[in-house]
Amino acid sequence: MKSALTVLLTLPLILAAIGIVNQDAAAEDETSNLAKVDYPTDYRYWTHLKSMILLENHPIADTFGGLHHIYANDAALTAMTDGEPYPDGAVFVFDLMEVVTDDEETATTEGPRIRKDVMQKNEKLWSETGGWGYETFKGPDNKRIITDPVASCHGCHASQENNDFVFSTFRE
Numbered sequence: 058m059k060s061a062l063t064v065l066l067t068l069p070l071i072l073a074a075i076g077i078v079n080q081d082a083a084a085e086d087e088t089s090n091l092a093k094v095d096y097p098t099d100y101r102y103w104t105h106l107k108s109m110i111l112l113e114n115h116p117i118a119d120t121f122g123g124l125h126h127i128y129a130n131d132a133a134l135t136a137m138t139d140g141e142p143y144p145d146g147a148v149f150v151f152d153l154m155e156v157v158t159d160d161e162e163t164a165t166t167e168g169p170r171i172r173k174d175v176m177q178k179n180e181k182l183w184s185e186t187g188g189w190g191y192e193t194f195k196g197p198d199n200k201r202i203i204t205d206p207v208a209s210c211h212g213c214h215a216s217q218e219n220n221d222f223v224f225s226t227f228r229e
């Protein structure tokens with residue numbers, strides 16, 4: 058049997074360990090409520106919908122400044138062209154690159170990637186945000202950075218409710 062002294066000496070360690078475990082569980086809980094958006098492995102083979110450059114003086118340039126390309130997977134493209142609601146499995150990628158202009162200022166092209174923003178449809182998993190899961194994969198390590206998809210993403214996409222929360226449209 059452990060002596061009282063041993064218990065007293067190890068108690069703080071035990072409490073600290075429980076605290077750490079609980080903190081981990083809490084941190085886990087914050088994000089585990091939210092299903093994770095899948096990393097869009099092969100999106101560069103999907104359909105390119107459009108591109109746009111947000112210049113430095115754009116109101117959201119701090120987050121989205123640069124040259125972005127938007128891609129749709131087959132499920133998203135079919136629904137878009139048929140004018141149907143997006144089915145589970147529809148995915149869009151907003152691929153943001155730096156803007157590079159040559160020294161002579163004669164041409165502008167894309168530089169290194171800044172971030173990829175993804176919307177993935179699943180009515181059950183993301184019912185709180187119109188059936189869309191939102192994630193940002195940032196930098197070369199594709200680090201997931203979204204903890205509050207309403208504040209970071211859905212609040213603004215909500216303006217497109219009549220278009221199932223999607224801004225982009227299809228052109229031939």
Ligand code: HEC
Nearest residue numbers: 109149150151174175176191192193209210213223224225
């Ligand atoms: C301030 C408004 C705003 C916020 C915040 C915002 N978006 Fe968007 N998003 C847009 C607009 C506008 C477009 C269309 C851009 C274009 O036409 O090139 C867009 C396009 C997209 C697309 C392509 C599909 C579509 O709707 O056209 C994806 C994917 C996307 N956003 C993901 C995200 C994610 C993930 C977040 C959160 C990190 C986010 N967005 C936050 C305004 C916003």
